[in-house]
Amino acid sequence: MTRALAAAAALTLAVVTTLIVQAGGDPASALRHVYLLPVVALALAFGGLGGALSAGATLVLYASVVLPAIERSGLTPETIEGLVTFALVAGVGALGGTLTTRARRQRARYETILAVQRALAGVTLLEAALRSVRAVLIDRLGAADVGLVVRDGEREVAAAAERVVAGSVADRVLTGGAAVFVPDTGDGSRPRRVFATPLVVAGQPIGVLAVERVGELGGEERAAVEALGAHVAVALENARLTSRARRFADELERQVANATRHLEELDRAKSVFVAVASHELRTPLTALQGFSEILAARSLAPEEVRRMAGIMGAEAARLGRIVSDLLDLSRLERGLAPTLHRTPVAVEAALAATANLFRRGAVDTLVVDCASALPPVDADPDALERILANLVSNAVKYSPPDSEVRLCARRAGAMVEIEVLDRGAGIPDEARERIFEPYYRAPDVGAVRGTGLGLAVVKALVDAHGGTIRVESAVGAGTRVTFSLPAVS
Structure with missing residues (x-):
């Protein structure tokens, strides 16, 4: 169709010129206005090049009429009209071609923006959005390559690259905030030109758009890329916010799922705790009632009375520990720290008292080993007694009969470290991470009694003193629980 239009225009120019010549070669002939038709048609069809060529051809043909008339008659009103027609044809060709070219570039820009929007439809990941936009721009701009970089918080996401290289064109634009034009990168026989422009949203640079092309990349095209970058910046900012919202939604969903799972586990643990605690409370009460x-x-004989009184005292103490644990747990769940009455406490005496409490005739199973010249600790005596009682109770319960349990203490800077070491069954790795949670009891504890409160209370009491507690354990090799309390200077 374009060839037919060009042929029709050429034929029109030739026919008009022939008719003017046959009519006497009058430069002011009304037929001269017909010259504008093919010039306008070719300018609309082919842009600036079509307008320039058609105007040039028209001027050459019309000159064969105007110039002879000027030679014959000089500057007459008729020849002056011919010269005005010269100027009019040239102006129409140039202006029509320029406007057509600009309109086409504007249309191409809008089509590119629309293609970018379509490419981003349904894309939720920023990395995928950059890849899609890059593919669209390479196709639409006829570029050898297109680079895209977008800042997302503290990170920089780049299309077709893992990172922004220091000193590169993209890095210079990100650092300086101004467009950069490289006339030739020197990577081939033909010049490879690069133009990089910042992507700006609300006055803040969010990234870089870089276009590489083999051949010309003129000022108008660079201006068009810069204008296109403003639209691409908005589209990518929307994609970035969508991607971030998606990540936040996924993270929130995971956190809600984890919280729900934790609450379900906690609810189950509480149900188990109610049953276990009922049993744990009933056992000492039954013993106290029975005796x-x-x-x-x-x-009864005095010896038998003393034996029963000892059993009743031990069961009463056990009942007291359970009640104290329940009270402390209630305070912890309300966000209250344990109440402490701190005073200097001799560590060795506290360890010996706890060991005597659990020996019950098996003297050799509990060993106290304290470093010499050990300073007292700044602690609540009752709280320290409960910490040691809980830890030693666990060590004895989960160890084979007559196996050794060691209570050790040593100075560690401004703290005193106390450890309880047993040779029991040990704690599995997956359970060791949760042993300080309220109500939690490690699986496969068998018939060993317990409420699942002791270690939670121990950790709360140690934390309230400003100390730390850690557990080292291996299945079949025993467990070492080490906690620290501030030493009295």
Whole structure:
């Protein structure tokens, strides 16, 4: 169709010129206005090049009419009209071609923006959005390559690259905030030109658009790329915000799922705890009730009375520890720290008292090993007693009969470290991460009794003193629990 239009225009120019010559060669002939038709048609069809060529051809043909008339008659009103027609044809060709070229570039720009929007539709990841936009721009701009970089918080996301190289064109634009033009990168026989422009949204640079082309990349094209960059910046900013919102939504969904799972586990643990605690409370109460009834109903030998009184005292102490743990747990769940009455406490005496409490005749199973010249600790005596009682109770319960349990203490800077070491079954890795959670009991504890509160209370009491606690354990090799308390200077 374009060839037919060009042929029709050429034929029109030739026919008009022939008719003017046959009519006497009058430069002011009304037929001269017909010259504008092919010039306008070719300018609209082919842009600036078409307008310039058609105007040039028209001027050459019309000159064969105007110039002879000027030679014959000089500057007459007729020849002056011919010269005005010269100027008019040239102006129409140039202006029409220029406007057509600009309109086409504007249309191409809008089509590119629309293609970018379509490429981003449904894309939720920023990296995928950059790849899609890059592919669209390479195709639409006829570029050898296109680079895109977008800042997302502290990171920089680049299309077709892992990172922005220091000193590169993109890095210079990101650092300086101004467009950069490289006339030739020197990578081939033909010049490879690079133009990089910042992507700006609300006055803030968010990234870089770089276009590389083999051949010309003129000022108008660079201006068009810069204008296109403003639209691409908005589109990529929307994609970045969408990607971030998606990540936040996914993270929130994971956190909600984890919280829900944790609450379900906690609910199950509480249900198990209610059953276990009921049993743990009932056992010492049953012993106290049974022995008190025996003492009330029978006359027993003093030795038997003392034996029963010892059992009743131990069960009462056990009952007291359970009640204290429950009270402390209630305070912890309300966000309250344990109440402490701190005073200097001799560590070796505290360890020896706890060991005596659990020996019950098995003297050799509990060993106290304290470093010499050990300073007292700044602690609540009752709290320290409960910490040691809980840890030693666990060590004894989960160790084979007659196996050694060691209670050690040593100076560690401004702290005193106390450790309870047993040779029991040990704690699996997956359970060791949760042993300080309230109500949690490690699986496969067998028939060993417990409420799952002791270690949670121990950690709370150690934290309240400003100390730390850690557990080292291996299945089949025993467990070492080490906690620290501030030493009295």
